[in-house]
Amino acid sequence: MRAPIKEYDGVLLIDKPTDHTSHDVVARLRGILRTRRVGHAGTLDPMATGLLVVLVGKATSLSQYLMSADKTYVGTIELGKTTNTQDAEGEVMETRPVPPLTEAEVRAALNGFVGDQYQTPPMFSAVKIGGVPLYKSARKGEEVEREPRFIRVMEFRLTSWASPELGIVLRCTKGTYVRTLAHDLGAKLGCGAHLKTLRRTQSGHFDVAQAHTLEQLQKMSPADLEKALIPPHVALPAPVAVTVAAAPVTPADQ
Numbered sequence: 001m002r003a004p005i006k007e008y009d010g011v012l013l014i015d016k017p018t019d020h021t022s023h024d025v026v027a028r029l030r031g032i033l034r035t036r037r038v039g040h041a042g043t044l045d046p047m048a049t050g051l052l053v054v055l056v057g058k059a060t061s062l063s064q065y066l067m068s069a070d071k072t073y074v075g076t077i078e079l080g081k082t083t084n085t086q087d088a089e090g091e092v093m094e095t096r097p098v099p100p101l102t103e104a105e106v107r108a109a110l111n112g113f114v115g116d117q118y119q120t121p122p123m124f125s126a127v128k129i130g131g132v133p134l135y136k137s138a139r140k141g142e143e144v145e146r147e148p149r150f151i152r153v154m155e156f157r158l159t160s161w162a163s164p165e166l167g168i169v170l171r172c173t174k175g176t177y178v179r180t181l182a183h184d185l186g187a188k189l190g191c192g193a194h195l196k197t198l199r200r201t202q203s204g205h206f207d208v209a210q211a212h213t214l215e216q217l218q219k220m221s222p223a224d225l226e227k228a229l230i231p232p233h234v235a236l237p238a239p240v241a242v243t244v245a246a247a248p249v250t251p252a253d254q
Contacts, residue, residue, distance in 0.1 A: 006222045008033050009057035010229030011066070013211040016044055016052040025052055025214065032217055033225065041066035042174060042203060047089050050200035051208040059232045069204025069237065070154070072171045075197050077182045079164040082192035086122050086179035096191045098164045106166055109188055110156045113181060118148035122180050151176045165196065204237050 016025055022043040029038045039060050041053040050073075053066055080098040083090030152173045160167035170178060179195040186193025201208045212228055220228065 006034070006226070007057060008035060008226065008229060010059050010231055011062070011235040012054040012056055012217075012229055013206055013208075014052040014054050014217075015208055015211040015213050016049055017214070018047055018049045020214075021046045022052060026054065028214055029054060029056075029217070032214075039063060042069075042071070044200060045087065045089075045179070045198070047087055048198040048200065050198075051203050051206060051211055052200075053203050053206055056229060059235065062232055062236060065236055066204065068174055069206075070171060070173055071176070071200060072169070072202035073178055074159070074167070074169050074199050074201055075178060075182075075195060077166050077168060077185060077193050078196045079166070079186055079189065079193045080191050081194055082183065082186060083194045085194075086177075086183040087195040088197070090194070094192055098191045099189070101163065101189065103158065103161045106161055106189075107158045109185060110158055110168065112188065113156045113185070114153050116150070116152050119151045119177060119180055120146050120148045122177055122183075149175055153181070156181070 012029070014025055014029075016022065020028075022040055026038050026040055030036055033056060035057065037057050037060055039055045041055060041063055044050065044052055055063060055066070078088075080096055081092050082094045084093050085091075153170070153176070155169060155171040157169045158166055159169055170176075170181070172178075178198055182193050182195040199208075217225065217228065
């Protein structure tokens with residue numbers, strides 16, 4: 001007789017590689033864990049690396065609680081070039097000279113973004129307008145009116161400055177488009193900019209230092225995979241308490 005397939009429940013912390021979409025990560029984990037009930041609590045753009053919070057089995061019912069967590073990123077912004085996607089994956093639309101900025105001026109510009117604000121989602125995003133993802137309209141050359149969304153930036157700090165590139169640390173609420181902040185920073189400085197690199201280091205109380213790579217998980221035994229899973233009741237941020245029950249796959253799983 002064949003042994004029954006192991007049923008896994010819990011939260012997996014994944015260090016997403018740059019050559020995978022968040023959906024790619026979920027698809028690979030479904031194969032590794034041999035279950036369809038795998039989703040994530042907050043997507044990462046394809047070019048971004050770092051912490052992806054993955055929900056397995058009954059833990060998919062925790063999506064609404066874990067998706068709302070604040071996020072921390074480290075990254076690099078390149079001044080002088082704007083792209084149609086606002087990041088390094090897009091087509092360069094304009095190149096402008098970078099003014100002789102001082103470190104103090106760059107720090108002041110970044111600090112100007114700290115606080116509560118409304119941000120318009122970029123055209124190259126998965127936000128749906130009329131049931132159609134914006135990126136599909138963008139690929140047709142169409143510009144669609146978007147509703148600004150409330151975000152909060154708690155920290156936007158300079159870590160390095162060697163013109164035309166600056167290193168940053170960002171702490172913000174869910175739904176913040178880091179590449180849009182980079183684009184808006186370039187507009188503020190009068191030279192344009194795009195997001196060159198991005199890595200998520202924290203999501204709520206989870207840290208990327210706790211995360212596993214897909215390659216590590218691929219080599220694990222069923223017992224080791226079970227140990228890698230954070231139990232649902234431990235994964236929940238205090239003081240949230242919910243009953244974790246069998247539930248259908250959430251929208252974050254798609």
